[in-house]
Amino acid sequence: MVRRLHLNVGEVNVTDWDPPDPRERSDLGPGDIELRLSADLVNLPIVRSVVATIATRADFDLDAIADLRLAVDEACSTLITRAVPGTVMTCRLTVSGDALCFTGDVQSATGTEPSTKSFGWRVLTTLTDMVNSRVSSNGQHYELNIELAKRRAVEVPGAGV
Amino acid sequence: MRSSRPEAAHPTSSNEYQHLAPLFDEFAALPPDDPRRSEIRDELVTGHLPLAEHIAQRFSGRGVAREDLVQVATVGLINAVDRFDAERGSDFLSFAVPTVMGEVRRHFRDSGWLVRVPRRLKELHLSISGASTELAQHLGRAPTPSEIAAHLGISQDEVYEGLEAGNAYHSMSLDEVLSGDTENLALGDTLGEEDAGLAGVENHEALLPLLRELPERERRILGLRFVHNMTQTQIAERVGVSQMHVSRLLARTLQRLREGLTEQETE
Numbered sequence: 441m442v443r444r445l446h447l448n449v450g451e452v453n454v455t456d457w458d459p460p461d462p463r464e465r466s467d468l469g470p471g472d473i474e475l476r477l478s479a480d481l482v483n484l485p486i487v488r489s490v491v492a493t494i495a496t497r498a499d500f501d502l503d504a505i506a507d508l509r510l511a512v513d514e515a516c517s518t519l520i521t522r523a524v525p526g527t528v529m530t531c532r533l534t535v536s537g538d539a540l541c542f543t544g545d546v547q548s549a550t551g552t553e554p555s556t557k558s559f560g561w562r563v564l565t566t567l568t569d570m571v572n573s574r575v576s577s578n579g580q581h582y583e584l585n586i587e588l589a590k591r592r593a594v595e596v597p598g599a600g601v
Numbered sequence: 602m603r604s605s606r607p608e609a610a611h612p613t614s615s616n617e618y619q620h621l622a623p624l625f626d627e628f629a630a631l632p633p634d635d636p637r638r639s640e641i642r643d644e645l646v647t648g649h650l651p652l653a654e655h656i657a658q659r660f661s662g663r664g665v666a667r668e669d670l671v672q673v674a675t676v677g678l679i680n681a682v683d684r685f686d687a688e689r690g691s692d693f694l695s696f697a698v699p700t701v702m703g704e705v706r707r708h709f710r711d712s713g714w715l716v717r718v719p720r721r722l723k724e725l726h727l728s729i730s731g732a733s734t735e736l737a738q739h740l741g742r743a744p745t746p747s748e749i750a751a752h753l754g755i756s757q758d759e760v761y762e763g764l765e766a767g768n769a770y771h772s773m774s775l776d777e778v779l780s781g782d783t784e785n786l787a788l789g790d791t792l793g794e795e796d797a798g799l800a801g802v803e804n805h806e807a808l809l810p811l812l813r814e815l816p817e818r819e820r821r822i823l824g825l826r827f828v829h830n831m832t833q834t835q836i837a838e839r840v841g842v843s844q845m846h847v848s849r850l851l852a853r854t855l856q857r858l859r860e861g862l863t864e865q866e867t868e
Contacts, residue, residue, distance in 0.1 A: 503743035
């Protein structure tokens with residue numbers, strides 16, 4: 441007999457998240473990755489290992505891979521500590537020709553952007569080639585977004601060889 | 602009579618500690634609140650220290666720094682002194698040797714590879730680490746996984762695997778031993794410079810005490826990366842550890858600073 445889980449999916453409202461319609465056309469490019477995680481610091485290792493894996497497979501040099509790992513760690517920590525508890529953090533990772541881009545989004549409790557004079561921001565600007573943060577409001581809550589990009593230090597003919 | 606086992610473990614030791622044996626009887630005879638107890642305990646631990654050092658020595662060269670091993674072995678020795686029951690008639694060494702060794706083994710288990718990584722992967726990780734140091738010197742920058750693969754004559758997938766295996770290894774790793782004595786950094790030469798370089802940072806006051814608490818090497822590496830803007834590979838060369846080790850130390854340091862800063866905010 442098949443062992444059943446104690447969870448009756450029909451009755452229990454597991455999450456209020458509706459899975460995307462599989463027929464829906466993806467807005468992700470072929471190599472793009474999007475992660476949805478609960479905005480909790482325990483999820484940091486997941487995000488940083490995903491970014492490291494993507495950078496490794498895109499054949500970034502070891503310094504760039506390590507820097508990206510640290511940068512994403514820093515960016516996500518900033519996002520998570522500002523997120524409304526119990527909400528979701530969305531991360532998108534894209535590799536385009538010579539750069540890896542990361543974007544993280546959370547629902548923020550405050551409408552203030554992370555200070556560009558903070559030590560954390562210094563860490564982000566040192567580790568990446570571009571970093572940017574934005575706060576927007578839809579009237580009900582604020583959305584905080586941090587975007588960063590790191591370029592390949594190595595010129596690779598035909599990228600990835 | 603002494604059992605023959607401790608002699609086997611530590612051939613010359615039996616006579617070395619003989620003068621301490623009566624102390625155990627005295628120790629056992631004292632009431633628990635007698636102030637003399639802690640004196641004897643100290644004397645017993647200090648007197649047996651060479652045993653801890655000897656056992657630590659036997660485990661050295663396996664990827665854990667020697668001082669750490671001696672420290673762990675000493676903890677084991679203190680436990681052995683505390684738990685030893687002289688009335689049961691066995692001699693201390695035959696009790697202490699397995700106790701201390703057990704403590705050291707546990708340390709290896711706890712602080713070595715966090716998950717059990719197959720030997721092949723450990724070796725792969727080591728050769729990748731070696732190759733990347735070599736290539737970095739040659740190229741003047743950190744190599745890419747494909748360059749490492751070509752250098753070692755293995756597939757890129759194997760390089761990915763080996764790099765991942767490294768992530769399962771605790772920061773107190775083989776790097777520490779491979780790089781030898783890393784504490785011989787020129788202490789004075791950048792001390793204070795980091796502070797000045799971070800003066801523009803707004804949470805400077807909150808940051809300074811946290812920076813001062815950092816071990817010298819971690820502080821130095823942090824300064825080289827975030828004040829002097831050196832790459833991890835350049836730092837690795839300057840400090841004499843592998844790039845992967847620099848990476849791990851930085852990750853640990855940044856996390857520590859973040860936690861410190863958040864704590865201050867919430868206080």
